[in-house]
Amino acid sequence: MRVEFTVNGERHTADDVWPGESLLYVLRERLGLPGSKNACEQGECGSCSVYLDDTLVCACLVAAGQANGRTVRTVEGLGHGGDLDPVQRAFLDAGAVQCGFCTPGLVVATHDLLHRIPDPTDAEIREALAGNLCRCTGYEMILDAVRVAAAELAR
Numbered sequence: 001m002r003v004e005f006t007v008n009g010e011r012h013t014a015d016d017v018w019p020g021e022s023l024l025y026v027l028r029e030r031l032g033l034p035g036s037k038n039a040c041e042q043g044e045c046g047s048c049s050v051y052l053d054d055t056l057v058c059a060c061l062v063a064a065g066q067a068n069g070r071t072v073r074t075v076e077g078l079g080h081g082g083d084l085d086p087v088q089r090a091f092l093d094a095g096a097v098q099c100g101f102c103t104p105g106l107v108v109a110t111h112d113l114l115h116r117i118p119d120p121t122d123a124e125i126r127e128a129l130a131g132n133l134c135r136c137t138g139y140e141m142i143l144d145a146v147r148v149a150a151a152e153l154a155r
């Protein structure tokens with residue numbers, strides 16, 4: 001099947017997509033966008049988090065055909081004119097990146113959280129990021145990054 005969709009503001013067409021092919025596979029392997037990570041392929045880790053239209057989804061759980069005619073935004077599409085998005089910058093500034101495998105998904109999930117709840121409580125942060133697993137940081141620096149990003153976006 002052919003899938004035509006908009007990714008990070010650009011129209012894309014993927015041909016010969018098979019029915020079981022995931023949106024994550026198409027993004028990474030056909031469109032050359034490796035930011036969304038493939039860790040579990042079961043919707044358990046959040047490393048593949050992207051926006052589908054304006055809803056946060058695990059790209060590994062979305063069939064590519066479901067994205068036909070729709071809009072996807074990945075971690076590569078969050079920045080502005082070559083500058084990092086404030087959420088991306090906050091993860092660097094807070095030292096919340098170690099191996100980095102979880103980081104793109106956490107950045108997209110944090111971006112979604114802060115656009116829904118600009119000044120989240122710690123409980124709201126933990127709930128929003130509960131689907132994003134990190135094996136390295138112990139999460140405290142990730143919480144710091146979200147607080148830094150919220151403060152920056154409020155300025």
Ligand code: FES
Nearest residue numbers: 040041043046060
């Ligand atoms: S790779 Fe999609 S949730 Fe883990």
Ligand code: FES
Nearest residue numbers: 099102134135136
């Ligand atoms: S920084 Fe390594 S899994 Fe999170």
